[in-house]
Amino acid sequence: MGKIGCPGQITSECLDRTFIRSKLGDKRPNTNYTSTEVDIPSKTFTRGKQTIDKHLGFAFVQFENKAEADKAIEDFNGKEFKGRNIYVKKAVPPPTEEEKKQKIEAFRAKKAEQKAKRAEEQAEKAEKEQQTTKSDEALTKEANGDVKPKKTKKKAAKKAVTADASTPETATSSDDPKDKIPDGKPSADTIFITNLDYKVDVKTLNSLFKELKPKWIHVPTRRVPYHILKRQKSKGRTVFNKGIAFVKFSSEDLQKQAIADFNGKELNGREIIVDIAIDARIPKTDTEEQNSQEEASQDEKQ
Secondary structure (H helix, E strand, O other), X not given: OEEEEOOOOOOHHHHHHHHXXXXXXXXXXXXXXXXXXXXXXXXXXXXXOEEEEEEOOEXXXXXXXXXXXXXXXXXXXXXXXXXXEOEEEEOOOOXXXXXXXXXXXXXXXXXXXXXXXXXXXHHHHHHXXXXXXXXXXXXXXXXXXXXXXXXXXXXXXXXXXXXXXXXXXXXXOOOOHHHHOOOOOEEEEEEEEEOOOOOOOHHHHHHHOHHHOOOEEEOOEOOOOHHHHHHHHHOOOOOOEOOEEEEEOOOHHHHHHHHHHHOOOEEOOEEOEEEEEEHHHOOOOOHHHHHHHHHHHHHHHO
């Protein structure tokens, strides 16, 4: 079947004659088309008392076989007919109900997929924003001292954990696996303290070990963004420690006595764990820490 764009006022008989007798433009004596059916869709409307039947500008012509339809398209596409050029091409049959249903389902599935993808992207974006907000809030709370440290069980205090802390900048709490499996030579005069309350500072530990007269105390502080650190200093607040500390004594006997007397002792609501430190991980003597210790000693004397 061929679809033809036709000029107005063309009847089925006219089209039939055209294709059967090859009356259009370029006449070919050996050409003989046999059309079996002609359909010109039209629209009927009234204008006053007059009823008008006007076709929609296209028609369908059915041939006996595909070869004739192809030949008609080749011969008549673009030819002039009744003062207008016509365009001839193969007709596309209307979709079946099943094909319509499949197209609708495919369209809906595509829309649903696009909607789900947009929802997923929005959820990921919202999650990232929420994580960023929580991270900023957590840093602010830690710096302001709003985070309450958790209490540990007595069993945790009774377990001997070998000291494992690198430098003051990289030392971590006892929860880190590295703290539990240290590597190095045990110190002969220094202890390593874990599970500290995060508000404990040099003065607090100096007061705790004052009877053993420690040589120096080091309490590593947490790393916080510069703008938060600057704000805390302006308000006179100290930054929290990392939950660990090093205390050096003048002899091995005092070191062992400190472990025996203070391991499992409660300090600021938390049971501290005291053990032998590892020489390779003990930080160098910090002048600032020594000064803080001296200030603490002077405060106690006063």
